[in-house]
Each structure stands twice: as structure tokens, then as C-alpha cells.
Amino acid sequence: xxxxxxxxxxxxxxxxxxxxxxxxxxxxxxxxxxxxxxxxxxxxxxxxxxxxxxxxxxxxxxxxxxxxxxxxxxxxxxxxxxxxxxxxxxxxxxxxxxxxxxxxxxxxxxxxxxxxxxxxxxxxxxxxxxxxxxxxxxxxxxxxxxxxxxxxxxxxxxxxxxxxxxxxxxxxxxxxxxxxxxxxxxxxxxxxxxxxxxxxxxxxxxxxxxxxxxxxxxxxxxxxxxxxxxxxxxxxxxxxxxxxxxxxxxxxxxxxxxxxxxxxxxxxxxxxxxxxxxxxxxxxxxxxxxxxxxxxxxxxxxxxxxxxxxxxxxxxxxxxxxxxxxxxxxxxxxxxxxxxxxxxxxxxxxxxxxxxxxxxxxxxxxxxxxxxxxxxxxx
Numbered sequence: 464x465x466x467x468x469x470x471x472x473x474x475x476x477x478x479x480x481x482x483x484x485x486x487x488x489x490x491x492x493x494x495x496x497x498x499x500x501x502x503x504x505x506x507x508x509x510x511x512x513x514x515x516x517x518x519x520x521x522x523x524x525x526x527x528x529x530x531x532x533x534x535x536x537x538x539x540x541x542x543x544x545x546x547x548x549x550x551x552x553x554x555x556x557x558x559x560x561x562x563x564x565x566x567x568x569x570x571x572x573x574x575x576x577x578x579x580x581x582x583x584x585x586x587x588x589x590x591x592x593x594x595x596x597x598x599x600x601x602x603x604x605x606x607x608x609x610x611x612x613x614x615x616x617x618x619x620x621x622x623x624x625x626x627x628x629x630x631x632x633x634x635x636x637x638x639x640x641x642x643x644x645x646x647x648x649x650x651x652x653x654x655x656x657x658x659x660x661x662x663x664x665x666x667x668x669x670x671x672x673x674x675x676x677x678x679x680x681x682x683x684x685x686x687x688x689x690x691x692x693x694x695x696x697x698x699x700x701x702x703x704x705x706x707x708x709x710x711x712x713x714x715x716x717x718x719x720x721x722x723x724x725x726x727x728x729x730x731x732x733x734x735x736x737x738x739x740x741x742x743x744x745x746x747x748x749x750x751x752x753x754x755x756x757x758x759x760x761x762x763x764x765x766x767x768x769x770x771x772x773x774x775x776x777x778x779x780x781x782x783x784x785x786x787x788x789x790x791x792x793x794x795x796x797x798x799x800x801x802x803x804x805x806x807x808x809x810x811x812x813x814x815x816x817x818x819x820x821x822x823x824x825x826x827x828x829x830x831x832x833x834x835x836x837x838x839x840x841x842x
Contacts, residue, residue, distance in 0.1 A: 467540040467550070468494050471501075474842070475596070475613030476821045477603060479527045481519030484822045485612070490529070490603060492615040493595040495542035499588060500623050501595075502554060506633045507534035507611040507818075508837045509828050510640050511667070512760065515736075516606065517825075522763040525586040528604035529596055531611030532558045535636035538623075545620045547791075553628045555639045555798075557790035558583075558607040562621040574651075574789045579619045583608030589619060609639075612821065614840045624794035627802060633815070633837055634808045637668075638797050640785070641835065642808060645672020645734070646797075647786015648758045649680055653730045657681030662720050662728040663703070664744050665735035666694040668811050668834045669758055671701040673732045675807055678702030686728065688716060691831050700810065720747035727753050735759040741767050751777040758783055811835045 471492045476485040495501045510533050516524040538552045548554060562568055562578035582589040586604030595617035596603040596610065610616045626635065645668070649655045661677045663670045666689040677685050678701070687695060687703035695706040707723070709716040721727045727749035733741045736759030745755040746769060755778065757767075767780075774780065788794065800806045814836040816824050827833040 470494065471539075471615050473614035474818060474840070475529050476531075476818060477527055477598065478517050478530055481517065481524070481526065485517075485530075487819055487821075488598055490613060491597045492613070492617060493597075495540060495545075495595070495617050496588065496590045497543040498545060498590060498620050499542040499595075499617050500545060500548055500554075500620050501539045501541070501615060501617045502536045502556060502623070503539045503615055504534050504536040504611050504613060504840050506536075506636045506837055506839055507531050508636050508835050509533075509824055511828065512607075512640070514825060514828060515760065515762075520762045523584055525604040528586060528606045529610040529613050529616070530606045531613070532556070532607040532609040533636055533640040534609070534611035535626075535632035535639070539615065541620070547620060548623055548625050552625050553630065553632065555624045555626055555635065555794050556609045556611060556616065556618045557622050557624050557639060557794060558609050559785040559788075559790045560608065560619060560621040561789050561791040574785060574787050576621065578621055579608060583619075588617065612818065614818070621791070624791045626795050626798045630798045630802055633839070634812070635798050635801060636837060637808050637811055637835055638794055638801065641668040642672045642806070642811060643788050643794070643797055644758060644783070644786045645669040646676040646806065647788045648673055648732055648756050648783045649676030651787030652781055652783040653732070653754055653756050655680040655682055655730050658683050659729040660684040660686070660724050662686045662688060662731040662744065662747055664688045664731065664733045664740050665759065666698045666703070667734065670732070670734035671698060671811065671834070673734060673758070674698060674702040684724070684728075686720065686723070688720070693831065701807070715743065717743040717746040724749075726750065729753060731755040733757050733759050736761045738765045738767050742769050745769055745778060745780050746773060748778045753777070754779040754781060756781045756783055812837050815839070817841075
């Protein structure tokens with residue numbers, strides 16, 4: 464492309480400080496260095512993790528930065544030594560890298576990757592520990608190694624999943640975070656078996672993806688728990704077949720679920736990021752074999768607690784990141800599953816807007832009726 468090797472000036476939504484409206488700015492995006500890929504982002508969705516960092520509660524949150532981590536686009540150019548993608552490829556940037564060479568990748572036990580984390584955690588690129596974004600010469604930090612609230616972004620090559628060019632980018636951008644996190648929590652982390660009873664705390668996008676994963680896995684009772692009863696109607700479409708609103712009960716919610724399920728559920732999933740709910744999710748699991756998976760991200764400094772006896776008597780407490788999926792290997796597989804109509808994606812998209820309307824889109828995200836809002840980055 465004509466822009467190869469050049470600095471590109473494009474529009475991006477810049478977060479200058481916590482809780483202040485994002486500013487649509489002309490930003491300069493430097494060319495990719497060795498092991499890097501510059502991507503033209505076409506569609507990006509909003510996720511609660513973006514809002515969490517923007518709120519100032521994230522200990523790794525750095526300002527000014529360009530947020531965004533659930534997106535899809537086309538490779539514009541690649542740096543030296545990049546062989547797995549080339550200009551024109553359709554891709555999904557992945558905040559969970561996969562280098563296939565580090566101790567984590569080679570372990571066969573985790574989808575976490577250690578190669579670029581030391582750079583992405585502090586908002587820079589690995590090569591020179593600097594940012595590829597600037598406004599009038601002042602650097603702007605990267606976010607989660609993705610920074611997709613921009614018309615162009617630069618990412619590490621180990622964080623790029625090449626996908627089927629026939630897949631609609633305005634849909635499959637969701638496969639960069641929320642939907643795989645929920646499906647994988649069930650399929651990879653918990654390994655839910657047919658006939659299981661499942662409880663899901665929090666019926667946002669991730670909770671609904673857990674429900675869909677549980678239904679696909681053959682779970683019998685899929686109990687949705689949320690303080691907004693209006694969410695049950697939507698949740699039914701994803702597989703939830705019972706609903707409990709904690710506000711309707713005097714007793715702690717874990718006791719309600721234990722009574723409802725003859726001793727507790729086989730699997731529970733916390734999809735909110737609230738440490739007291741995490742405790743309830745563990746304690747509503749069946750003695751002897753119940754497993755609870757923490758999916759939600761709690762605020763910095765928060766700690767979980769329960770009585771050790773809960774674990775001594777056979778319950779298991781686990782966590783998951785990106786649903787245990789290996790990004791570069793398995794995101795293309797998830798795209799294929801979507802193309803074959805084996806998983807839902809379209810159904811999570813409740814709103815479509817433009818990058819210029821991003822602040823309004825974040826307002827919608829906090830309003831219970833929005834699951835995923837997809838932004839088009841075109842002018």
C-alpha cells in the first residue's frame with residue numbers, strides 16, 4: 464500500500480484522563496517495526512474492560528491512551544521478520560498473545576503467553592519500549608497491546624489472528640474478547656458435561672456467552688442470576704432456562720441456589736467482577752465436586768474470601784482469561800464456527816454507531832439494554 468513505511472495520520476478516540484470524555488483526535492501512527500503489524504481497524508466494539516480502565520480503577524491504566532480491544536480490520540503493512548500475515552489479510556487483534564515459543568505457550572497447560580506482556584502491560588511496544596501513537600509529537604500509550612479505538616493501530620505479530628476474508632468484520636470483531644471468554648469458560652476451563660446444572664451470575668455479553676456454551680455442552684438446568692429481571696427474556700434466547708433475582712429473596716443468594724438445586728450446582732460462573740458475588744458463586748456449588756469459575760475482573764486491590772472448609776469439602780475455585788482459548792490458533796476456528804452457524808455472534812450486537820459517537824456508546828453500555836455496541840471507524 465502507498466502508506467507502507469510512512470507515518471499515517473488518522474482519527475482515534477484518545478482518553479486523556481480518567482472519567483473525562485474521550486476526545487476524537489488526529490493521531491500519528493508510526494510504521495511497524497520488526498515483529499509488528501499495522502492494521503486498518505474497520506470495526507471495534509465496546510467492552511466493560513475498556514470502561515474499567517477509563518474509570519481509573521485499573522492499576523495498569525495509563526493516560527493518555529487509546530483504549531479498545533475487541534475489533535477487526537485489514538493488515539496495512541508489516542514490519543521486518545513478520546511472516547504469518549501480510550498486507551490485505553483480514554485479522555482480529557488479540558489482547559491475549561500467542562507466541563508458541565515461551566514457557567507458557569509450550570506448557571500445554573494455559574493460553575497465557577509471556578512474550579510481550581512486559582511491554583503491553585505498560586502501554587508500549589516490545590521492540591524499543593516506545594509507543595507508535597503520538598499527537599503533535601507527544602506519545603500516547605497503547606492499551607492491552609491492541610488500542611482499537613483508532614482507524615489504524617500497531618500490534619505485535621504474536622497478537623494477530625488471521626481469519627477467513629469472507630467473514631463479516633462488523634460481526635466477528637466480537638470474537639476478540641467477550642464471546643470467546645464466555646464460551647471458553649464453559650468448554651475449556653470448567654469442561655461442563657452433558658446433564659450438568661449451571662448457575663451464571665451476571666447476564667451481560669459474557670454471561671450470555673456462558674449460557675450459550677453451557678447449552679451447547681448439554682447442561683440441563685442453566686440458571687441465570689441478575690438484579691435486573693428484564694434480562695431474563697433475552698437470556699432465554701441464549702439457553703438460560705431458569706432465572707433468579709437476588710433482590711426477590713431475603714436469604715443470601717447462595718442459599719437460594721443450594722435449595723433450588725438439591726445441594727448446589729455442578730458449575731457456577733461469576734461474570735461481573737464483584738468479589739462478594741464470587742464468594743456466593745463458589746458457595747452455591749455442590750459439595751464434593753462443584754466448580755466455580757471466576758470470569759469477571761474485580762477492581763484493583765480487591766480480595767476474595769470464603770471459609771477453607773468450602774474447598775476442603777471438595778469445591779474447586781478457578782479463573783479464566785479469554786476463556787482459555789489460544790488466540791492465534793483458535794480465534795480463526797471460532798470464526799469458522801460462526802460462519803457455519805454453530806455459535807451466535809450477531810445476537811449480541813444491540814447497537815451500531817460510529818467512532819465519533821463513542822462517548823454516547825459508552826453511556827449505552829452502562830444502560831442495561833445494551834449488550835454490544837459496534838462502532839464503524841470510517842469517516
